Structure formats: structure tokens, C-alpha cells
Amino acid sequence: MFLTRKFLTQSQAVAMLFATAFSTSSVFAQPFAYISNQLGNSVSVIATETRQVVATIPVLGSPAGIAISPDGQSVYVTTPDGNGFAVIDTAKRVVIKKVVVSNGALGIASSPDGKHIFVADWYKNNVAVLDAKTFALLKTIPVGQSPSGLRVSADNRWLYVANRLSDSVSQVDLKTLAIRNTTKVGSHPFGLTVDKTGQKVYVANVQSDDVTVLETTHLKKLATVKVKKLPYATALALNDSRLFVTNQEDNSVSVIDTKTLTELAVIEVGEKPEGISVHPNDKHVYVANWFDNSVSVIDAHSLTVIDTIKTDNGSRAFGQFITP
Numbered sequence: 001m002f003l004t005r006k007f008l009t010q011s012q013a014v015a016m017l018f019a020t021a022f023s024t025s026s027v028f029a030q031p032f033a034y035i036s037n038q039l040g041n042s043v044s045v046i047a048t049e050t051r052q053v054v055a056t057i058p059v060l061g062s063p064a065g066i067a068i069s070p071d072g073q074s075v076y077v078t079t080p081d082g083n084g085f086a087v088i089d090t091a092k093r094v095v096i097k098k099v100v101v102s103n104g105a106l107g108i109a110s111s112p113d114g115k116h117i118f119v120a121d122w123y124k125n126n127v128a129v130l131d132a133k134t135f136a137l138l139k140t141i142p143v144g145q146s147p148s149g150l151r152v153s154a155d156n157r158w159l160y161v162a163n164r165l166s167d168s169v170s171q172v173d174l175k176t177l178a179i180r181n182t183t184k185v186g187s188h189p190f191g192l193t194v195d196k197t198g199q200k201v202y203v204a205n206v207q208s209d210d211v212t213v214l215e216t217t218h219l220k221k222l223a224t225v226k227v228k229k230l231p232y233a234t235a236l237a238l239n240d241s242r243l244f245v246t247n248q249e250d251n252s253v254s255v256i257d258t259k260t261l262t263e264l265a266v267i268e269v270g271e272k273p274e275g276i277s278v279h280p281n282d283k284h285v286y287v288a289n290w291f292d293n294s295v296s297v298i299d300a301h302s303l304t305v306i307d308t309i310k311t312d313n314g315s316r317a318f319g320q321f322i323t324p
Contacts, residue, residue, distance in 0.1 A: 031280050032090065033322045034075045035288055035295055036063035039314030043077060044295075045093060046286075048279055048322070051297060051307045055093045059086050065108040065318045066275070067117065069132065072323040076117055078105040085119060087135075090323065099135045101128050108319055109150035109159070111174070118159055120147035127161055129177060139177050143170045149191040149233070149318075153198040158216065160201050162189040169203055169212075171219050181219035185212035191233030191276075191318070195240045200258075202243050204231040211245055213261060223261045227254040233318065235276045237285055237300040244285050244298070246273040253287060253296075255303055265303045269296040275317030280324055288317035 033046040036059070043063060045055040061082025068075050075088040084101040085108060088094065104123030110132065111118070117135075119128045126140045127147060144163025151160045152174070159172040163182075169189060171181040186205025189212070193202045200222070201214040211231060213223040228250035235244050236258070243256040246269075253273060255265040270289025273296070277286050284306075285298040293315055297307040 031323045033277070033286050033295065033317075034066055034068070034077075034088070035275075035311050035315050035317045035321060036066050036077055037293070037312035037314050038062045038064050038290075038316045040293075040312035042312045043075070043088065044311040044315070046295065046309055046311075048284070048286075051309055053309065053311060056312060057088060057093055057095065059088070059095060061086070064316050065106055065120075066321040067108040067110040067319050068321065068323055069110050070112055070114045070324065075321075075323075076108050076110060078108045078119065080105055080122075085117075097135065099130070101130075101137070106318070107148045107150040107162075109152050111152050112154055112156045116174075118150050118152070120150055120161065122146050122148065125163075127159070127172070141172055141177055141179070143172075143179065144168045144182065149189070149203075151192055151194045151201075153194050153216070154196055155198055157198070158194075160192055160194060162192045162203060164188050164190055164206075167205075169201065169214065169219070171216070183214060183219040183221065185214070185221070186210050186224065191246075193234040193236055193243070195236060195258075197240075202234045202236070202258075204234050204245055206230050206232060206248075211243070211256065225256055225261050225263065227256070227263060228252055228266060232274050233276045235278045235285060237278045237282055239282065242300055244276055244278075244287075244300075246276050246287060248272050248274065248290075253285070253298065267298055267303055267305060269298070269305060270294045270308065274315075275319065275321060277317070277320055277322045279322055286322060288315040288321075290314055290316055 061079025065078035087097040107120035144166030149162035187207035228247035230248035270292030272290035275288040
């Protein structure tokens with residue numbers, strides 16, 4: 001009887017050990033949202049399973065733009081007042097390097113192959129291309145005036161750049177690191193998104209209160225969709241069937257049907273929504289609210305806010321801010 005009880009106890013202990021290990025692994029592997037708080041000089045780390053802030057990382061230099069390495073091990077945060085960007089180690093949750101680029105660093109993107117980092121220079125009207133391992137500057141690509149939003153196509157073939165003061169979008173060939181096309185869009189484009197197939201680009205035009213839809217073969221304009229006041233950034237969800245657009249001055253997010261290119265709904269979020277990203281599950285949309293110091297979580301199916309998470313001062317999170 002004693003041996004049986006002892007055997008059961010050992011079995012239970014082993015089971016508990018495996019359960020704990022599995023749980024720890026699951027928590028570590030879950031997607032995290034990294035929210036730049038420009039006025040708080042910090043980055044909030046949100047565990048998306050619990051929707052709780054699990055860490056606040058000091059990042060000096062007015063952190064603004066966010067990009068994440070494809071393996072999820074590094075987060076790149078532009079620091080306009082720090083003349084470049086900070087590199088966060090996601091395992092240690094600390095800044096491990098500061099990279100000097102220029103004092104106009106704003107938009108930032110990581111290539112899908114993990115080899116390059118792209119930084120838009122608001123003042124010098126170019127995009128810096130850096131080696132993602134050494135952080136060496138490889139090239140600067142002249143684009144339009146005040147480049148802001150950056151996105152790389154999933155096949156790593158093209159970089160798209162929103163040129164705010166030129167009212168245009170540039171398409172950069174990543175094989176030659178030269179501009180292939182530049183197209184006029186609405187007034188003051190800022191954030192943009194490329195669909196999974198690489199066939200369409202959606203551009204938020206801040207001053208004309210609309211979204212321009214471009215096809216990527218020749219960068220021709222397909223449509224213009226009206227939204228609410230001061231659209232800032234865009235994100236796709238539900239297998240690219242829905243486009244979500246933050247409207248800064250309307251404190252809302254517009255939802256566009258990408259087949260009919262019509263506005264389906266307007267969802268009230270926090271005050272002055274800016275950055276927006278979609279969870280890897282493709283159904284939860286995270287919105288950074290600048291004036292509310294919070295993040296709204298939207299269910300893409302029900303088109304309702306299902307949670308609001310308090311962050312730090314001036315939550316901006318401009319770019320792709322959720323780990324794979």
C-alpha cells in the first residue's frame with residue numbers, strides 16, 4: 001500500500017512538472033504587444049493571453065515607431081529625440097543597444113527574412129537600410145518628403161513608403177534598393193498596410209480623411225474610401241477581408257470591407273487612436289490611444305471593444321507591434 005501511494009505521488013509530481021513546464025513555455029511563447037509611450041519614455045509589454053501589462057521598459061528619446069524581428073526576439077523602437085532607434089531583447093525585456101541613424105527617425109520596419117531594418121527619416125527624406133545583425137548602415141534611399149509609414153511585402157520583394165508631405169507612396173525594389181514606382185494618393189499619407197498576397201496596399205491619408213487602395217503591379221490607384229476625421233494607421237484582419245483604420249480626431253476605428261470597399265462600421269475606442277496591429281490569431285485588433293494612455297482590443301468578428309488596457313503616457317505604437 002505504501003509503495004502504491006509513493007508511486008502515485010511520484011507520478012503526480014512528474015505530471016505537475018510537465019504541466020508547469022508546458023504552462024511556462026506557453027506563457028513565454030504567447031504573442032506580446034509592445035506599445036511605445038512617447039510622452040512616458042517607455043514601452044509597455046502586454047501579454048495578449050491575459051491582456052495585462054507585464055512589464056514597462058524605459059526607452060529614452062520619445063519612443064514612437066515599432067517593428068519586431070521575424071523571430072520575435074528583438075523589438076526595434078524609433079527614438080526621434082535619440083537620433084535613431086533602440087533595440088529591446090524580448091527575453092530580458094531590456095534595451096540592449098541604441099543605434100544612431102538621424103534625428104528624423106520615425107517609421108521603422110523589419111524585413112520578413114530578418115536581414116534588414118528600414119528607418120524612415122522625416123527630415124532628410126530618405127529611408128535608411130541597416131544590417132539587422134551588425135546594425136551597420138548599408139544604404140540610404142531617397143524618397144518623397146517626410147516619409148513616415150513603412151511596410152515590406154510578405155515575399156520580401158518590395159518596401160512601401162508613405163511620403164506625408166509629397167502626398168505619395170513609393171515602392172522600393174529590395175533587390176536593387178531603388179525606387180520602382182511612386183504614386184500620388186490622398187492628402188498627407190501616414191500609415192499603410194500590404195495584404196498577405198502582396199497585391200494591394202491600403203494607405204491612410206490624414207488630411208483628406210480617406211484611404212487610398214493601390215494595386216502593386218504598377219502602383220495604380222484602385223479606389224478611395226472615405227472614413228472619419230484624421231485617419232492615421234491601418235491593419236488587416238480576418239484573412240484580409242476587413243481593414244481597420246484609426247481615426248485620430250473621431251476617437252474611432254473605421255472598418256472597411258475589402259471586397260466592396262465600403263465602410264461597414266465605426267467603432268468607438270479611446271481618445272486620439274494612432275497605432276494599430278492585429279494579433280496573430282487574425283481576429284483581435286489592438287489600438288493604441290495617445291490621449292487616453294491605453295490600448296483598446298477589438299473583436300474583428302463582433303466589431304466591438306472587448307477590453308481596454310491602461311498603459312503609460314502618450315501611447316503611440318506606430319508600426320507592427322505584436323510578436324509572431
